[in-house]
Amino acid sequence: MFDSWCRHQIYDVKAPPSRGALTYKSLWFPNHRYTLEVNRQEFCLQKMTSVTRDRASADRKESVLRGMANTVVMFAFRALLFVCASLPQGMVRFFAACVGWLAWRFNTRSRKITERNIAIAFPELPISEQRKLARASFRELYRCVADIGPSWLWSAERSLDCVSSIVGEEHLHAAVAEDRGVIVLLPHLGSWELLGPYLATQYAVTTLYKEPKNSALNDIILRSRQRHGNVLVPANKCGVRALLKALKSRELIVILPDQVPSIDGGEFALFFGEPALTMTLVSKLINRNSSKAVVAYALRQPDHSYQIVFRPVDEGIYSVDCSTALRALNKSIEQCVLDRPEQYQWEYKRYKYLPDGSRRKYY
Numbered sequence: 001m002f003d004s005w006c007r008h009q010i011y012d013v014k015a016p017p018s019r020g021a022l023t024y025k026s027l028w029f030p031n032h033r034y035t036l037e038v039n040r041q042e043f044c045l046q047k048m049t050s051v052t053r054d055r056a057s058a059d060r061k062e063s064v065l066r067g068m069a070n071t072v073v074m075f076a077f078r079a080l081l082f083v084c085a086s087l088p089q090g091m092v093r094f095f096a097a098c099v100g101w102l103a104w105r106f107n108t109r110s111r112k113i114t115e116r117n118i119a120i121a122f123p124e125l126p127i128s129e130q131r132k133l134a135r136a137s138f139r140e141l142y143r144c145v146a147d148i149g150p151s152w153l154w155s156a157e158r159s160l161d162c163v164s165s166i167v168g169e170e171h172l173h174a175a176v177a178e179d180r181g182v183i184v185l186l187p188h189l190g191s192w193e194l195l196g197p198y199l200a201t202q203y204a205v206t207t208l209y210k211e212p213k214n215s216a217l218n219d220i221i222l223r224s225r226q227r228h229g230n231v232l233v234p235a236n237k238c239g240v241r242a243l244l245k246a247l248k249s250r251e252l253i254v255i256l257p258d259q260v261p262s263i264d265g266g267e268f269a270l271f272f273g274e275p276a277l278t279m280t281l282v283s284k285l286i287n288r289n290s291s292k293a294v295v296a297y298a299l300r301q302p303d304h305s306y307q308i309v310f311r312p313v314d315e316g317i318y319s320v321d322c323s324t325a326l327r328a329l330n331k332s333i334e335q336c337v338l339d340r341p342e343q344y345q346w347e348y349k350r351y352k353y354l355p356d357g358s359r360r361k362y363y
Contacts, residue, residue: 074217074220081149084146085153089304092149093304096145097143101139103142104139110141111134113362117348118134118137120272121272123273137343137344137347140300141345144190144191147193147300150162152225156200162304163198163305166310167308167310169310171310176252179250180247180250180290181246181248181249181252181253183282183285184252184255184294185255185256185313185332186254186256186297187256187333188256188258189297189336189345190297190300190340191298192256194306195254195298196225196228200228204251206242207230207231207254208234208239209232209256210234240281247285247288257333258271258333258350259279260276260348260349261277261278263277266278266279267323268353270327270330274351276353278330283317283326286318295311295333297339299340309336314329314332316328316331317332349362
């Protein structure tokens with residue numbers, strides 16, 4: 001386009017200098033005669049440099065804005081933890097239930113996921129009962145979030161003072177007495193964060209956890225959960241090696257067995273009658289070390305206290321057949337959930353993957 005325009009405006013053309021890169025064209029305007037110098041190579045280089053500079057500047061601005069946003073979010077999160085740990089727990093749970101009610105009214109994505117999961121797990125319930133359970137689960141979700149403050153900021157003694165009863169602790173003692181290492185299965189039920197300080201004050205505990213993408217949040221999680229003596233290891237090969245080492249040392253390890261693994265890290269097994277991608281790690285650890293397993297959870301009580309519960313696992317979990325072991329693992333979790341279904345985190349996409357490899361559409 002530039003050359004076409006110039007051809008119509010040429011008055012005369014001077015011979016290019018010896019460099020060969022510059023061409024001189026005299027352009028005629030109504031009242032003036034100008035000489036326009038064009039260096040195509042330098043022009044392209046300058047244009048590329050300008051674009052690169054603009055992109056780098058935009059990346060820096062985006063990085064700064066992202067850092068500021070993370071700082072604000074982390075400050076708000078710390079403030080929320082402090083408030084939840086400072087106010088009376090009855091008041092905190094009341095406000096948490098109110099927030100849950102508001103979130104339910106706004107018909108958020110979490111509500112749609114909750115309703116879908118409950119419809120899959122309890123198809124025999126009438127629609128009205130499913131909605132009632134989903135609404136109660138939403139309130140309990142925000143109460144669970146409010147419980148993180150005391151669990152992370154209080155001392156272990158103060159946290160355990162809120163425990164009104166412990167049921168089935170003999171199952172844990174029997175597993176420890178086997179002296180083969182113990183796998184404590186901790187589903188997303190009730191105030192499961194409370195089990196961290198309880199176990200860490202009595203045993204050497206190594207816990208597998210999934211690292212969040214936010215590095216600042218990861219630092220908070222590590223400091224908060226490890227301050228009672230609990231050792232956290234990431235959900236990768238290094239973390240699995242740490243779990244094996246702990247089991248060989250006859251220690252306790254804690255795994256959240258209802259987390260959805262990667263496709264290559266799990267197999268499908270029935271969970272409340274529906275195929276769900278289930279981690280194979282528990283079965284492999286048991287077969288590798290002949291370790292014992294128990295299930296544990298902490299339920300919120302109406303008087304604002306907690307009840308810690310230990311349950312034996314389904315015996316099929318010790319099978320060398322992976323399918324049998326995974327079904328037994330999910331059956332063990334089901335028995336815990338049925339104890340207090342409204343306190344289970346149905347907001348989690350437990351049925352995210354389908355057996356054909358596709359993803360389930362929740363909304």
